[in-house]
Amino acid sequence: MSESTSSTTSQDPNEAASLLRPEELREEALELLSGGLVDDAYQLLTATQGAGESEPETLALVELLRTHLVDDVLMQVGSPSAMPVIEMDAEDLMKFNLPAGAGFLLSRIDGQTQVDDLVALSGMDPFETYHTLGRLLEAGIVGVAE
Amino acid sequence: MGHVIGIDLGTTNSCVSVLENGQPSVIPNAGGYKTTPSMFAITQDGKRLVGHLAKRQAITNAQSTVYASKRLIGRRFDSDEVQRAIDVSPFAIVEGPNEDVRIEVSGKTFTCPELSAFILREMKRVAEEYLGEPVQEAVVTVPAHFNDAQRQCTKDAGKIAGLDVLRILNEPTAAALAYGFSRNEEEKVAIYDLGGGTFDISILEMSDGVVEVIATSGNTFLGGEDFDRRIVDHLLEKFQEQEGIDLRGDAMALQRLKDAAEKAKCDLSAREVAEINLPFIASDDSGPRHLSVEIDRETLEGLVHDIVEGTLKTVEECMQDAGISADQIDQVILVGGQTRTPLVQNRVAEHFGKRPHKGVNPDEVVAIGAAIQGETLVSDDDNLLLLDVTPLSLGIATFGGHFARLIERNTTVPVCKSHIFTTTRDNQSAVKIRVLQGESETAAENDLLGEFVLGGIRPARRGEPEVDVSFDIDANGIVSVSARDTMTGKEQSITVNATGTLSDDEIQQIIEEQELYEVQLKE
Ligand SMILES: Nc1ncnc2c1ncn2[C@@H]1O[C@H](COP(=O)(O)OP(=O)(O)OP(=O)(O)O)[C@@H](O)[C@H]1O
Numbered sequence: 001m002s003e004s005t006s007s008t009t010s011q012d013p014n015e016a017a018s019l020l021r022p023e024e025l026r027e028e029a030l031e032l033l034s035g036g037l038v039d040d041a042y043q044l045l046t047a048t049q050g051a052g053e054s055e056p057e058t059l060a061l062v063e064l065l066r067t068h069l070v071d072d073v074l075m076q077v078g079s080p081s082a083m084p085v086i087e088m089d090a091e092d093l094m095k096f097n098l099p100a101g102a103g104f105l106l107s108r109i110d111g112q113t114q115v116d117d118l119v120a121l122s123g124m125d126p127f128e129t130y131h132t133l134g135r136l137l138e139a140g141i142v143g144v145a146e
Numbered sequence: 147m148g149h150v151i152g153i154d155l156g157t158t159n160s161c162v163s164v165l166e167n168g169q170p171s172v173i174p175n176a177g178g179y180k181t182t183p184s185m186f187a188i189t190q191d192g193k194r195l196v197g198h199l200a201k202r203q204a205i206t207n208a209q210s211t212v213y214a215s216k217r218l219i220g221r222r223f224d225s226d227e228v229q230r231a232i233d234v235s236p237f238a239i240v241e242g243p244n245e246d247v248r249i250e251v252s253g254k255t256f257t258c259p260e261l262s263a264f265i266l267r268e269m270k271r272v273a274e275e276y277l278g279e280p281v282q283e284a285v286v287t288v289p290a291h292f293n294d295a296q297r298q299c300t301k302d303a304g305k306i307a308g309l310d311v312l313r314i315l316n317e318p319t320a321a322a323l324a325y326g327f328s329r330n331e332e333e334k335v336a337i338y339d340l341g342g343g344t345f346d347i348s349i350l351e352m353s354d355g356v357v358e359v360i361a362t363s364g365n366t367f368l369g370g371e372d373f374d375r376r377i378v379d380h381l382l383e384k385f386q387e388q389e390g391i392d393l394r395g396d397a398m399a400l401q402r403l404k405d406a407a408e409k410a411k412c413d414l415s416a417r418e419v420a421e422i423n424l425p426f427i428a429s430d431d432s433g434p435r436h437l438s439v440e441i442d443r444e445t446l447e448g449l450v451h452d453i454v455e456g457t458l459k460t461v462e463e464c465m466q467d468a469g470i471s472a473d474q475i476d477q478v479i480l481v482g483g484q485t486r487t488p489l490v491q492n493r494v495a496e497h498f499g500k501r502p503h504k505g506v507n508p509d510e511v512v513a514i515g516a517a518i519q520g521e522t523l524v525s526d527d528d529n530l531l532l533l534d535v536t537p538l539s540l541g542i543a544t545f546g547g548h549f550a551r552l553i554e555r556n557t558t559v560p561v562c563k564s565h566i567f568t569t570t571r572d573n574q575s576a577v578k579i580r581v582l583q584g585e586s587e588t589a590a591e592n593d594l595l596g597e598f599v600l601g602g603i604r605p606a607r608r609g610e611p612e613v614d615v616s617f618d619i620d621a622n623g624i625v626s627v628s629a630r631d632t633m634t635g636k637e638q639s640i641t642v643n644a645t646g647t648l649s650d651d652e653i654q655q656i657i658e659e660q661e662l663y664e665v666q667l668k669e
């Protein structure tokens with residue numbers, strides 16, 4: 001979730017066509033994972049054309065990455081009952097290039113809705129919500145109330 | 147002894163109040179809100195949501211979010227109201243086994259009393275958390291026009307929620323109680339109630355602690371939500387003008403627009419201008435788009451003034467029905483959150499030629515009245531005897547498909563009336579008593595509340611036997627009917643078990659099922 005650059009979000013899949021074969025991509029993804037770059041690994045496998053999206057090995061790896069991503073977010077916030085809050089004023093916020101899904105999630109964050117409720121009412125599938133929340137946390141847009 | 151709570155079970159919002167040391171307080175929920183949306187939802191991953199959480203995802207999870215089920219409770223599936231609700235509701239409304247209404251959410255079927263019970267249980271919980279003790283007894287309010295079936299179903303809902311419903315009370319009566327009017331000398335009071343989803347006008351006559359609803363009318367599909375919709379449409383147009391993007395098909399955008407529209411509407415009750423900022427509402431190749439619109443009170447008034455005028459037309463019709471002119475009204479009370487809008491207050495004031503009372507918050511006044519009534523009931527204080535009226539005529543079907551009225555509409559309850567009927571054939575040994583409610587002369591056009599057979603009539607020529615049919619309506623507006631053969635003394639009776647009411651077994655089963663979903667407060 002970068003400032004004003006064109007975004008690399010899952011809204012915009014198949015951005016790049018790969019020069020690598022699926023097994024090479026998977027290896028690359030595992031490398032990223034071991035370096036703690038879970039989201040990058042996930043992006044690599046889900047937003048690259050020809051990543052073998054229907055191969056069982058890729059599917060399994062994607063699933064693993066999803067689990068990692070959700071766990072990471074839960075670890076960052078502390079628990080499912082943590083209370084996310086927006087930490088940025090409107091002006092700074094506008095400098096970001098957020099997809100509408102992230103905009104929606106932000107609009108549900110009111111300092112009174114805990115993480116698991118947020119996931120329930122986000123209108124997105126649970127993983128997508130955690131994923132978006134993770135990115136908002138990473139970008140410093142959202143934090144957790146003490 | 148524990149507290150008796152008063153619950154305003156609204157179409158859009160519900161509110162709970164309790165008397166503490168003789169003073170009514172309205173109980174806020176955990177979020178600090180004094181009203182809780184009457185909404186229930188099941189999310190994608192099977193989680194059940196009630197109240198504010200359900201409301202905040204109502205559009206993005208439209209098929210699995212139930213709102214305004216009060217419009218359906220106790221009605222027959224083929225009624226106009228239900229058919230109209232089917233047209234406008236994104237959730238699935240289906241026919242139940244007794245021509246009643248069921249609602250399907252995420253593959254599970256619920257009865258209307260069950261859905262109301264989710265809300266009542268939540269209100270009970272809110273009260274218990276506040277009082278720090280269990281709550282058992284409640285007074286629950288219903289619109290004055292609710293018929294027997296609708297009242298019974300509301301009682302059933304209370305039972306399912308684990309409440310002992312001491313009294314079903316008419317909403318306008320509750321509002322009048324909250325203002326303490328019944329202790330004054332004889333007065334005529336008009337109660338203008340514009341809530342989120344329905345509009346009601348009632349004219350009460352009060353004297354010496356007796357409250358009589360002398361007329362009531364309204365529109366069950368008109369309220370604050372219509373104001374919100376007008377604002378949303380306005381915003382959609384503005385955005386399309388500014389950005390060239392049509393957001394009509396975008397559920398997330400619509401959810402945000404609806405939330406923002408309602409908030410702006412409420413802001414405009416206290417301010418002249420409201421700002422609506424919805425960053426990242428959409429995006430396209432050129433990046434994210436934001437909605438930023440300013441709306442002033444005058445614009446809002448332009449958008450909704452015909453809705454307000456429509457309510458005044460209904461007021462006029464109701465007054466004509468009651469044979470009362472505006473200058474005969476001594477007091478005007480505003481009820482319902484939507485009456486906080488200055489345009490509504492001003493137009494009502496102009497219409498009646500007097501300023502309405504608004505000392506008590508309009509969206510809390512009904513719950514407060516219910517709490518007052520609850521306290522009166524348990525403290526044996528007969529100073530506050532309440533008499534309400536039957537909203538519809540009651541009678542039985544007679545030969546040739548006619549409707550014989552035993553109790554005219556707008557009769558004060560409790561009431562008991564009887565009439566002698568006879569057989570139509572020689573040697574007829576049984577009569578079927580079909581109990582109906584409605585205004586048509588034709589039996590089939592009225593609502594069937596129930597039926598039973600009185601047998602064992604001694605052989606005689608037609609027209610000779612005498613069957614004494616009597617109707618009894620208690621203070622809750624609940625009907626029982628009995629028929630007695632005057633010759634033999636044989637008697638049959640029913641407490642009318644109308645469409646959609648549940649048997650005790652069914653209620654027990656629902657309670658057990660719901661316990662599976664109970665959550666407990668963390669220590
Ligand atoms: N300050 C305000 N200004 C304008 N409208 C308001 C304000 N506060 C609440 N409302 C509106 O009042 C409506 C809800 O009213 P209320 O809580 O009385 O509903 P209700 O009793 O459930 O409705 P019903 O009478 O249909 O059963 C909503 O449309 C809400 O937006």
Ligand SMILES: [Mg+2]
Nearest residue numbers: 156157341482
């Ligand atoms: Mg109301």
